Amino acid sequence: MSAQHTPAQQAILSAKQQRIVAIAALTAKGNLPALAPALVSGLEAGLTVNEIKEVLVHLYAYCGFPRSIRGLTTFMAVLDDRKKQGIQDEIGKEATPVTNTGSKYAQGQHVLERLSGQPQNGPKRGYAAFSPEIDVFLKEHLFADLFGRDVLSYADRELTTVAVLSSIGGVEPMLQAHLGICLHVGLTEVQLRQMLALIETHVGKVEAEAGRVVLTQVTGSRK
Numbered sequence: 001m002s003a004q005h006t007p008a009q010q011a012i013l014s015a016k017q018q019r020i021v022a023i024a025a026l027t028a029k030g031n032l033p034a035l036a037p038a039l040v041s042g043l044e045a046g047l048t049v050n051e052i053k054e055v056l057v058h059l060y061a062y063c064g065f066p067r068s069i070r071g072l073t074t075f076m077a078v079l080d081d082r083k084k085q086g087i088q089d090e091i092g093k094e095a096t097p098v099t100n101t102g103s104k105y106a107q108g109q110h111v112l113e114r115l116s117g118q119p120q121n122g123p124k125r126g127y128a129a130f131s132p133e134i135d136v137f138l139k140e141h142l143f144a145d146l147f148g149r150d151v152l153s154y155a156d157r158e159l160t161t162v163a164v165l166s167s168i169g170g171v172e173p174m175l176q177a178h179l180g181i182c183l184h185v186g187l188t189e190v191q192l193r194q195m196l197a198l199i200e201t202h203v204g205k206v207e208a209e210a211g212r213v214v215l216t217q218v219t220g221s222r223k
Contacts, residue, residue, distance in 0.1 A: 013191050015045040017159055021198045023055055024163035027071035028063045029203055035071065038202075039078045048092025049079065054151040055160050061142050062164040095149040108139030111147045115154060116177075117184045154185045163195060166211040167203045175211065179218045189219050 013021070019042035026035040042052055052075060060068035082089060100107055109120045128135035147157060158181050165175040182192055192215055200208035 011188075011190060013159075013194050016042070016047050016051075017156065017191075018194075018198060019045045019047055020055055020156055020159055021163045021195050022202050023052065023071075024059060024160045025167040025199055025202045027056060027059055027067055027074075028164040028167040030067055030070065031202075032070060032074050034202065035074050036078055039075050040082070043078075043082070043089050048090045050092035050094060050151055054095075054149065055156075058146055058152070058157060058160050059164055061146055062161055063168055093151065095151050098148060104140040104144045105136060107148065108141075108143035108145075111143040112139065115143075115147070115158070115181045115185060155182070155187055158182045158185055159187065159195065162192070162211075163199065166196060166199045167207055169207055169210060172210070172214050175214050176218055179215055180222075183218070183222065189215070 019038065022038045023035065023042055026032075026038050039052060043049075053072070056068055056071040056075060059071065079089065113120050123129075124132065124135060147154065152160070158178060161178050162175060162182055165171050165178060179192060183189070193212070196208045196211045196215065199211060
């Protein structure tokens, strides 16, 4: 947990973060012909193999295993092609092994509290009350297992998440919640609007405009 941190404020997304957005969006849409050069661009911008793998694995929680696995197989082909060209890409660090043997649900609850800045010990409401099973899966797997892996920072995981949610559309309540988390973990409104500009470039104007409406609602409520 100590490896997760809030990034220093900066005016725009870094080159690596811009590539994360493109990779996440194109994978979520299943645009594999455009994904391959985006993966190359990510490597050339300094993303390690393990960082890109982590982005592609993270995606399955938000757009499903089929999209995630197609992204991984596309990445495998890209790496094979680069190896044949004599290019040695940096593998990067592995996730730190988890040594906490306590309740995984409690671990996930703690991660979500850190992400959202909101206590998670109140009575269950909405979908969590209707389907306690999915609440367990979310806390134990999504937030404990995935967000607990320190290959990516919380900010980069949230950037990946909102890029996916903006690209697939029709999930405005989830997008609203995660845009709020983005702001809490240190991303700025300017950076999130840049993210949506990248969504417009790589996915489409309709998806980007829908995301802008939600972002305006989020920032308006915080003001």
